[in-house]
Amino acid sequence: MALGMYDIITKKKRKQELTSEEIKFFVDGVTAGTIPDYQTSALLMAILLNKMNERETYDLAMAMAYSGDMLDLSEINGVTVDKHSTGGVGDKTTLVVGPVVASAGAAFAKMSGRGLGHTGGTLDKLEAVPGFNINLSEKQFFELVKKNNIALTAQSGDLAPADKKLYALRDVTATIDDISLIASSIMSKKLASGAKVIVLDVKCGSGAFMKTEADAIKLAEAMIDIGRRGGRKMYALISDMNSPLGEYVGNRLEVYESVKTLLGQAPKDITESCMLLSALILKGAGLAGSIEEGLKLAESKIESGEALERFKTFITGQGGDISFLDDLEAYIGKTERVDVLSESEGYITSVNTEMIGMASLYLGGGRTNKEDDIDPYVGLKILKKPGDYVKKGEALATLYYTGSSDVNKARETVVSAYVTGESKPAVVKHFYGYIDESGYHEL
16 A cells, blocks of 8 residues: 555554654655645654654654765774764864864764853854854865874764755654654664764753753763664763853854863863763773773873874864964953843852853844844953852853843843752763763763
């Protein structure tokens, strides 16, 4: 019997399992444009309400991956590795982790996207480096990974095109928040990108899509299952996003802090995050026998300066001008600055991290549409985090702004993001745990 969307929608409406053939039919039709949006939307809602099992989720990810180009990295010597973050505020870890693992012998081959809304994108940060080319041809990408063990480029227009179409519909039909749809969307692009080892940084908290540790673990486990079924080595770090990562939010500011991390001069949370992610990659690549060995190897690359040298090679290899490293303060200096003052006194009990990200957007450091321009100079320096004591009139953060920034709205948003109380909150965890071959390990 010929396949048809009406019957496929009906099956999922009745909580029945879809076959691999039915899922492929659906994805092929979305890619070709032969299935109308109203039927696609109906099936997406049926999936959100009645769920997919692990096999269905894997089939959906693979069908989307094969809807476009599948990058073959087999000609690259060594183990190819990739990293994905589910998004956060102040998350600049790729700019540190890539050079660290590349200097240790892993082949870091990554395709990245831009930021949208309150979260920043890796490509936007790299474009804040003068001259840096994010649009490599496939040949250039391969050659740079072979030569330098590291390259990072924009996602190809032909990479998982079905996912792009489905995501656009999910965005306007309230079908974003389903584990199977999120996991298959992310992993379709990771599988198509070709790396053999994939490490996930799954965030949870006020600045993340997943608000709780339990939900972050569920999402990580779903993505790991897809990757392993697809023949990849998969690892995940479950990390906190109840306050911005590091001190700086904003594109040039985050490049600045990335360099500080490579110099061994960054705050504890961003440093530890980069080291743990590097350790998971190095273990997966067979360059370390355990997480502990991976941590020691990653730390040694920072201490010796090898990671910073690889960062310079990475930047110049893609046309970037590294002269900004000679005067980092001048690199972030083309802005006005104003402190945001606390309107209350007490211990900071929580920070709404999404609101901090929105403050950066109001300053001009984010976009509400993919076509929006970003001001690379603007952003925030976070001066107070949960657990700190603040006096009334003391600075919570510093805004970096230009003439086009909405400073008043940004200031009001930052003040609203902070909650104070009389009692010091419990110790704030930066990480909850990680997942490797043997399961979940609490940190």
